[in-house]
Amino acid sequence: MTVMTWTDDRVEQLKKLWEGGLSASQIAAELGNVTRNAVIGKVHRLGLSGRAKSPSSAAPRQRKARPAQQMVRVARPMARGNTALAHNYEIEAEPDPIAYDNIVPISQRLSLVELNEATCHWPIGDPSSADFYFCGGKALAGAPYCAHHSRIAYQPASDRRRAVPKPTR
DNA sequence: CCCTGATTCGC
DNA sequence: GCGAATCAGG
Numbered sequence: 001m002t003v004m005t006w007t008d009d010r011v012e013q014l015k016k017l018w019e020g021g022l023s024a025s026q027i028a029a030e031l032g033n034v035t036r037n038a039v040i041g042k043v044h045r046l047g048l049s050g051r052a053k054s055p056s057s058a059a060p061r062q063r064k065a066r067p068a069q070q071m072v073r074v075a076r077p078m079a080r081g082n083t084a085l086a087h088n089y090e091i092e093a094e095p096d097p098i099a100y101d102n103i104v105p106i107s108q109r110l111s112l113v114e115l116n117e118a119t120c121h122w123p124i125g126d127p128s129s130a131d132f133y134f135c136g137g138k139a140l141a142g143a144p145y146c147a148h149h150s151r152i153a154y155q156p157a158s159d160r161r162r163a164v165p166k167p168t169r
Numbered sequence: 170c171c172c173t174g175a176t177t178c179g180c
Numbered sequence: 181g182c183g184a185a186t187c188a189g190g
Contacts, residue, residue, distance in 0.1 A: 023173065040174060041183050
């Protein structure tokens with residue numbers, strides 16, 4: 001499958017989500033198999049870096065030599081390259097949505113076509129199954145999930161970030 | 170500390 | 181082209 005590359009499809013999603021105001025980490029979580037850095041990098045390469053960006057972050061950056069980094073290249077157990085065929089821990093590690101079944105009112109559940117920017121996109125159940133549905137709760141501003149699922153959704157991203165051992169700062 | 174996006178530069 | 185590491189902020 002995806003050989004870990006920016007297919008037209010993923011780029012399209014990226015653009016849409018980015019312009020939709022989602023943060024890089026959120027987009028990364030949505031797309032899967034990419035870090036927020038990858039998303040930001042791509043966003044820049046696509047030339048759509050600025051949307052409603054913070055004026056302060058647009059300020060000129062200070063050049064800083066990085067001699068100490070040279071070849072430190074920490075050995076990260078992080079999966080890279082083609083993770084499509086390998087058993088993907090990111091998917092497996094998905095905080096099982098089933099556990100949240102009971103907090104989602106049936107009347108609130110939505111099908112794919114019913115989702116919009118204001119509804120929680122949290123998937124529940126097997127996508128190939130008939131009883132698959134989305135949370136449908138009130139999504140946080142600029143987020144694809146409700147408050148509850150946002151918490152869960154971005155936890156893996158944080159782990160990922162912290163999984164990288166810091167050489168020394 | 171949590172998070173943001175921005176930038177650099179080895180790959 | 182890609183994205184980790186790093187940076188400057190909120």
